[in-house]
Amino acid sequence: MPQTNPALSSSYPTSYYAATRNDTCQRPALAESLEADVCVIGAGYTGLSTALHLAEAGYKVVVLEAARIGFGASGRNGGQLVNSYSRDIDVIERNHGPELAQLLGDMAFSGGQIIRQLIEKYQIECDFxxxxxxxxxxxxxxxxxxxxxxxxxxxxxxxxxxxxxxxxxxxxxxxxxxxxxxxxxxxHLHPLNLALAEATIIESLGGKIFEESAVIGIERSNKPLVRTAHGQVRCNTLVIAGNAYLGGLVPELAAKSxxxxxxxxxxxxxxxxxxxxxxxxxxxxxxxxxxxxxxxxxxxxxxxxxxxxxxxxxxxxxxxxxxxxxxxxxxxxxxxxxxxxxxxxxxxxTLSRLPQFGRLGKSIIYAQGYSGHGVTTTHLAGKLISQAIQGQSEGFDAFAQLPHYPFPxxxxxxxxxxxxxxxxxxxxxxxxx
Missing domain, CATH: 3.30.9.10 (D-Amino Acid Oxidase, subunit A, domain 2)
Known part of the structure; x- marks a missing residue:
């Protein structure tokens, strides 16, 4: 059973999760120039799931986190695995047609299955x-x-x-x-311990994670360049997974969430x-x-x-x-x-309460806006992003069909x-x- 230690909350928000986390090590900040197959912005569930699935497939992955692993919603939430989406399949069918509803409905219970598979495969201790x-x-x-x-x-x-x-x-x-x-x-589970365990798995598979490494600029090109205060990453594909903590880094995403x-x-x-x-x-x-x-x-x-x-x-x-x-x-x-x-x-x-998936040019991909159903849907999103990068984009493209409405x-x-x-x-x- 977890033992609480308020001192463990250092640099995390003072929470039960931070005080009972299993992994207390801090990853270094990026201080060099790297090249990667994929660079991921954000070490919450979307970014971690993406990086983990790609690392399992042999990709060279770098994850940049502005604060600490699971610092945002992924390490602060209620810890509940709730199925489907914040707007359910019947709403999708009514607003977007039966064909898209069928595609998304077939994936509505996949997020929880992915989490269970990871817990079992890697023997993750997270009070599940x-x-x-x-x-x-x-x-x-x-x-x-x-x-x-x-x-x-x-x-x-x-x-x-x-x-x-x-x-x-x-x-x-x-x-x-x-x-x-x-x-x-x-x-239900301990969400921060799940996130930290996923980070350790990524590293064991050859991936690199840098904390306290806020992205301050993105050069959009066929091979995006991502800059932090003390380093940079050139990559074939950039994944943006900052969600509520992305700030104004990508204005077109902030405008619709x-x-x-x-x-x-x-x-x-x-x-x-x-x-x-x-x-x-x-x-x-x-x-x-x-x-x-x-x-x-x-x-x-x-x-x-x-x-x-x-x-x-x-x-x-x-x-x-x-x-x-x-x-x-x-x-x-x-x-x-x-x-x-x-x-x-x-x-x-999001205005529709449905997640937003999409691309910004050929080399930048994103997913965000789970509207309160993030624990399961983020894990699905990471798997779908990974598959899309590997050339199997059917699931990702189904979500990308959902319109992204601006707030009035x-x-x-x-x-x-x-x-x-x-x-x-x-x-x-x-x-x-």
Whole structure:
């Protein structure tokens, strides 16, 4: 079980994950000129998955990370393997046609499978546990889950079980829910330990990773040149995988996406008996609200609880105050429980809530904007990018067909417009519509 050590948080945000990470070594900053088959910007899940799959195929790969491995959403998230995309397959079919829906639907459960395969193949220690629950507050949300079960079964997920009011209370000891759905193909894990393990695998396969190596310039050509403050990489293919932490490095990507913050806490250690009184089978849980809450039991039997959205990124004045009201409403028996860690982090939102894949010329490829479904979809994205670089681009090109819409009013108005929409859906949540 993980042992917490706040000193390990140095240069990472102070979080439960940083304090319980298995790998405490720091990679060097780039301070030389290198050549590579592929250079990857960003050592989050998209970049790591890409680099790992390419390294397995024998490619010479260099990864440049502005901060530390898993510094962004990949090392701060709720740790849940949630299937499909932030907008589900039925929305894709309605908006983009049955042919594209079939292509993307066939891959909707692949991300979790990729993670499981990596954990098994490389014996990754990341507190992985099977199973996730979607929890419904009202009858309308249960109708949605019934439709979701039928939809997912059409695309091969037969590990789903609907839960009535009595059954969900057996799984989640909370008075809040009227029912739910158990997805045994879901699960949860320690996300930073997964990211760090993937980095070690990449290095064992000959790849190079440099931390504290922010990219300050890209020379776009048939063989892109990527510059940092003290070094550079010339490559055959450049992969841009910075997501919410890319900043303005690639303006055309920033214009069609928006960083959004979410907040997480972990309680003091509850002990196994008390933890299982809350969630007996230790499944992870997310509710069915538009602005949803998510939670799970960690490897050392704390409750990890997160939720909320701050549009444009950043955190509220008090994460603890914000999360406590939600947690205690879900689990009144934990009223007054001690919080030992509280942190926030940004994910990247798109207007369609669907990921953005594409190319910038012949030699630059990117994927971003998972809109809250990043743990699984990033791993799929990395595999698809790897395949595209190797000349098998069918899966990547299917995602690249999705249009990339700009936010109304551009970057100046994207936050207020999106906040107005979120307020509307928040009212719908409260009214049970």
């Amino acid at each position: 546990k099977e199973g996730g629950i979607f929890a419904a507050f009202n009858k309308n949300q249960m109708k949605h889950l019934e439709a979701q079960q039928r939809l997912w079964q059409r695309y091969g997920n037969n590990q789903l079980a609907l839960l009535d009011g009595g059954q969900i209370r057996q799984q989640v000891n909370s008075p809040a829910y009227c029912g739910g759905m158990l997805d045994l193909s879901g699960g 928006m960083p959004c913050g979410t907040q997480v806490i972990t309680t003091e250690v509850l002990g196994e008996a008390r933890a299982r009184e809350l969630i007996p089978a230790l499944y992870c849980v997310e509710d069915c609200n538009y602005k949803l809450d998510y939670y799970r039991i960690t490897g050392d039997f704390r409750l990890l609880y997160g939720g909320g959205v701050t549009y444009g990124g950043g955190d509220p004045a008090s994460i603890e105050k914000f999360v406590r009201g939600h947690l205690e409403k879900t689990f009144p028996q934990l009223t007054g429980v001690k919080f030992e860690f509280a942190w926030g982090g940004d994910f990247l939102l 009013g551009g970057r100046l108005m994207r936050v207020p417009y999106t906040a107005i929409g979120a307020f509307y859906y928040g009212i719908r949540d409260k009214l049970g519509i």
